[in-house]
């Protein structure tokens with residue numbers, strides 16, 4: 001995929017990984033449609049990369065529709081979609097409200113599918129384009145305390161894999177980047193800090209470089225850091241020992257007996 005002269009929509013580019021990707025793509029000559037929710041930060045990144053700010057809440061169907069409309073109106077087309085916007089949530093499943101379960105799935109899974117659904121047909125029609133999803137190690141292994149987030153990211157992964165096969169031979173490439181912990185505001189936003197000594201969070205620039213490799217080279221997947229791919233490989237080869245070690249040394253979040261028969265319907269515990 002030729003980046004120079006292309007039009008790239010990067011969702012969640014008002015901060016963290018997305019802002020770093022916007023910077024990388026603009027430096028290689030792409031016009032970047034910088035998507036975010038926070039108007040001030042989104043416009044600041046857009047100004048920095050000489051791109052166009054696109055505002056909208058991707059957890060909301062109307063917001064997703066508006067983002068697609070504005071993105072297409074800005075330059076008449078989108079050649080590259082980096083579906084990066086996302087949020088986490090950490091805690092025992094019953095402490096998460098049903099409303100929050102739904103909005104997290106809307107943002108982390110449905111938005112990626114709907115934006116792809118809206119933008120890929122025109123890429124195929126033009127005979128070139130690229131889509132890169134930002135997945136997570138959580139979606140490859142599962143993580144205690146992140147059951148819904150992990151499910152959403154696993155969904156993104158198999159969606160990407162399926163779509164990559166569907167677009168084969170069309171000139172449109174589809175790939176994923178699978179990060180471990182990344183040093184962004186993600187953990188503060190999800191309500192629980194990353195407090196593990198290992199693996200150490202990587203800078204967002206490293207994930208941005210991997211996204212550029214996927215987009216530019218049409219690669220199917222990139223892991224950041226690369227050795228992380230060992231985790232699902234070990235789980236596949238030795239599932240019993242892997243699960244024992246994950247329970248013993250992984251996230252210590254556990255569902256406790258509440259005696260009230262179910263999870264929360266109202267506001268979240270955190």
Ligand SMILES: NC(=O)c1ccc[n+]([C@@H]2O[C@H](COP(=O)([O-])OP(=O)(O)OC[C@H]3O[C@@H](n4cnc5c(N)ncnc54)[C@H](OP(=O)(O)O)[C@@H]3O)[C@@H](O)[C@H]2O)c1
Pocket residue numbers: 011012013014015016017018035036037038039041042056057058059084085086087088107134135136137179180181182183184185186187189
């Ligand atoms: N950080 C990590 O350790 C890590 C690890 C694996 C995967 N990831 C994935 O990497 C991606 C980027 O995360 P990050 O680390 O860069 O986090 P971040 O710094 O918190 O940035 C998240 C971005 O998503 C946007 N966003 C959040 N909720 C949104 C909503 N409802 N509608 C539209 N946009 C929304 C934010 O926009 P506003 O700020 O403008 O609201 C922001 O631009 C996510 O998909 C995340 O799951 C992160």
